[in-house]
Amino acid sequence: MMKTLPRAAAFLVIVGGLLALPRYVDNPYALHMMILLFLSISQGESWNILGGYTGQHSVGHAAYFGVGAYTTMMLLQAKGIAPWFGVWAGVAAVIVVALVIGSICFRLRGPYFVLASIAVAEIMRLSAINLTGLTNGAEGILVTDLPPFKIGERVVTDFMTKVPFYYLGLALALLTLLVTWGIERSKLGYYFQAIREDQDAAHSLGIPIARYKNIGLVISAVLTALAGSFYGIYVGFVDPPTVLGLDLSVQIMLIAIIGGMGTLYGPVLGSLVLVPLSEALRSNLITDLLVKSGLVSADSRTGQFLKENLAHAHVLLYGILVVLVILFMPEGIMGFVKKLASRRRKEAV
Amino acid sequence: MAVFLQSLISGILIGGVYALIGIGLTLIFGVMRVINFGHGDILMVGMYLTYILFTFAGIDPFVSVLISFPLMFLFGGFLQKVFINRVLNAVAQNQILLTIGLGLIMSNTVMLIFTSDYKIITTSYSSSTIQVGGGVSVSWPLLVSFLITAVITAVLYWFLLKTDTGQAIRATAQDREAAQLMGINVKRMSIIAFGLGSALAGTAGALISPTYYIFPQVGSVFTLKAFVITVLGGMGSVVGATLGGVLIGITESMSAAYISSGWKDVVVFVLFLLVLLLKPSGLMGKSRT
Numbered sequence: 001m002m003k004t005l006p007r008a009a010a011f012l013v014i015v016g017g018l019l020a021l022p023r024y025v026d027n028p029y030a031l032h033m034m035i036l037l038f039l040s041i042s043q044g045e046s047w048n049i050l051g052g053y054t055g056q057h058s059v060g061h062a063a064y065f066g067v068g069a070y071t072t073m074m075l076l077q078a079k080g081i082a083p084w085f086g087v088w089a090g091v092a093a094v095i096v097v098a099l100v101i102g103s104i105c106f107r108l109r110g111p112y113f114v115l116a117s118i119a120v121a122e123i124m125r126l127s128a129i130n131l132t133g134l135t136n137g138a139e140g141i142l143v144t145d146l147p148p149f150k151i152g153e154r155v156v157t158d159f160m161t162k163v164p165f166y167y168l169g170l171a172l173a174l175l176t177l178l179v180t181w182g183i184e185r186s187k188l189g190y191y192f193q194a195i196r197e198d199q200d201a202a203h204s205l206g207i208p209i210a211r212y213k214n215i216g217l218v219i220s221a222v223l224t225a226l227a228g229s230f231y232g233i234y235v236g237f238v239d240p241p242t243v244l245g246l247d248l249s250v251q252i253m254l255i256a257i258i259g260g261m262g263t264l265y266g267p268v269l270g271s272l273v274l275v276p277l278s279e280a281l282r283s284n285l286i287t288d289l290l291v292k293s294g295l296v297s298a299d300s301r302t303g304q305f306l307k308e309n310l311a312h313a314h315v316l317l318y319g320i321l322v323v324l325v326i327l328f329m330p331e332g333i334m335g336f337v338k339k340l341a342s343r344r345r346k347e348a349v
Numbered sequence: 350m351a352v353f354l355q356s357l358i359s360g361i362l363i364g365g366v367y368a369l370i371g372i373g374l375t376l377i378f379g380v381m382r383v384i385n386f387g388h389g390d391i392l393m394v395g396m397y398l399t400y401i402l403f404t405f406a407g408i409d410p411f412v413s414v415l416i417s418f419p420l421m422f423l424f425g426g427f428l429q430k431v432f433i434n435r436v437l438n439a440v441a442q443n444q445i446l447l448t449i450g451l452g453l454i455m456s457n458t459v460m461l462i463f464t465s466d467y468k469i470i471t472t473s474y475s476s477s478t479i480q481v482g483g484g485v486s487v488s489w490p491l492l493v494s495f496l497i498t499a500v501i502t503a504v505l506y507w508f509l510l511k512t513d514t515g516q517a518i519r520a521t522a523q524d525r526e527a528a529q530l531m532g533i534n535v536k537r538m539s540i541i542a543f544g545l546g547s548a549l550a551g552t553a554g555a556l557i558s559p560t561y562y563i564f565p566q567v568g569s570v571f572t573l574k575a576f577v578i579t580v581l582g583g584m585g586s587v588v589g590a591t592l593g594g595v596l597i598g599i600t601e602s603m604s605a606a607y608i609s610s611g612w613k614d615v616v617v618f619v620l621f622l623l624v625l626l627l628k629p630s631g632l633m634g635k636s637r638t
Contacts, residue, residue, distance in 0.1 A: 057442045119618045130611040319453030326447045
């Protein structure tokens with residue numbers, strides 16, 4: 001109880017700061033980074049509800065992200081339906097998809113569940129490639145301009161700058177955090193964790209495990225779909241590999257795992273580590289740093305090579321991080337920090 | 350009828366290579382109870398190895414198997430010794446993640462070196478076929494790779510059934526603790542099993558390289574195929590994986606002929622889900638209760 005007040009205060013201060021940020025920062029690249037961070041937090045938190053709290057390690061979350069993104073974009077492109085209406089169609093579609101997936105996959109446990117979740121996501125990706133009439137196939141859907149967002153007759157925003165996307169992203173990230181916070185404190189959260197710790201014990205205590213796994217899945221899928229829709233309208237382009245691919249499923253999962261599964265702030269930490277690092281690689285910041293520090297000369301073959309290839313290989317970093325995290329801090333950064341703290345406390349006593 | 354026979358024959362031929370991939374995965378799963386999500390990436394490394402040997406040393410892809418098999422065995426043994434052995438007692442999701450991470454490292458390192466351009470190995474026989482009669486033709490490279498596969502599978506069966514090491518591997522797969530009590534060095538068996546699994550995947554990569562595009566991300570397709578094959582055959586069953594490989598090969602070529610090549614993978618995944626739901630223990634697996 002003593003900890004709650006300062007924590008809530010710190011949270012409010014940070015949120016206040018984030019709300020005020022676009023007033024002082026108008027560099028589009030900085031805003032872009034923040035938007036990526038919010039997107040990553042929403043993805044990680046959403047996965048965490050099913051993977052971290054309920055213990056069902058889905059490696060197929062791209063299915064929900066992609067269905068959300070595709071539904072919104074398809075409605076916008078083909079019917080001209082504005083995304084803030086289309087997104088709800090996406091949510092409805094994802095609920096149906098999630099319940100179908102749940103009824104198939106939740107009969108399976110452990111590694112079999114993981115495999116089934118991948119298979120379902122792959123079926124979605126291949127369908128998006130083959131149903132060219134609906135999805136425009138492998139070419140993807142490109143929508144460059146969004147209709148202005150109006151309340152009544154007043155135009156709230158016309159989406160010409162990154163600022164409206166910044167606030168949308170922030171709202172999304174806060175929503176996923178709030179939902180997770182709420183779950184953590186409710187009976188639902190205890191049911192989820194009971195299922196994670198011991199399915200059979202939870203069952204024998206009278207928890208209907210299939211129902212609660214499905215509830216966890218639907219919450220997680222709906223939030224992921226919202227993130228997908230947001231991604232779609234922000235980037236303005238979706239195609240099967242980027243929003244439905246296995247790589248995306250893995251990346252979504254990693255955010256929570258690197259930060260710390262089953263903790264409220266784990267995915268936030270994971271995003272704070274992953275987003276800047278992979279952006280730094282993608283935009284060649286690391287190569288520039290190496291060149292500036294004099295370690296590598298820009299004209300040398302190594303310099304040229306790094307400049308050309310390091311940007312494409314930012315996923316390499318994900319791989320190295322996963323291996324290090326699994327070998328040296330299997331509970332993620334959160335767990336590692338907690339362990340350090342408790343060790344220090346013991347030494348102090 | 351000609352279409353049917355044609356698809357059946359191509360299905361069986363490609364199924365032989367799939368069987369190699371599946372046997373590798375199932376060996377690793379049987380001995381370690383670890384699902385190797387980097388299996389396809391190991392296959393991809395095998396493809397690039399073949400590409401290097403072909404481009405820089407002029408070694409024919411089918412001959413290069415003699416070099417890539419031992420090299421890939423060492424590579425797999427190294428992965429096991431340095432990484433996988435440390436998580437044998439960890440929770441399942443950490444094992445899965447570790448292999449995913451290793452797979453990402455492999456594919457992205459290869460991308461860093463070779464870029465993500467598609468490479469092809471063009472041999473004099475890449476597109477040559479043999480007419481069998483009745484309008485049915487057999488692709489020459491597929492036929493050769495099938496024969497090599499058959500030889501390797503036969504030797505592997507002999508190794509697992511007749512040699513001491515093979516029996517020790519099977520004992521470890523059956524009951525790790527009991528095997529340890531009987532004086533079997535289970536860590537060493539794990540290294541051999543992962544080495545063999547990798548060598549088989551790498552060989553499969555070498556065998557398909559004359560007929561397949563080579564690129565860093567090619568692995569994930571084969572990882573998924575390997576899962577389908579092993580689950581279909583029964584996780585841990587070598588005979589099951591052999592059968593599963595051929596069955597998946599036939600399913601693929603039949604659905605490509607009668608539905609469309611775009612949907613053939615969907616058919617395979619639907620089949621996979623059906624097996625998971627109806628008989629998760631697979632064709633040859635014993636249900637573990």
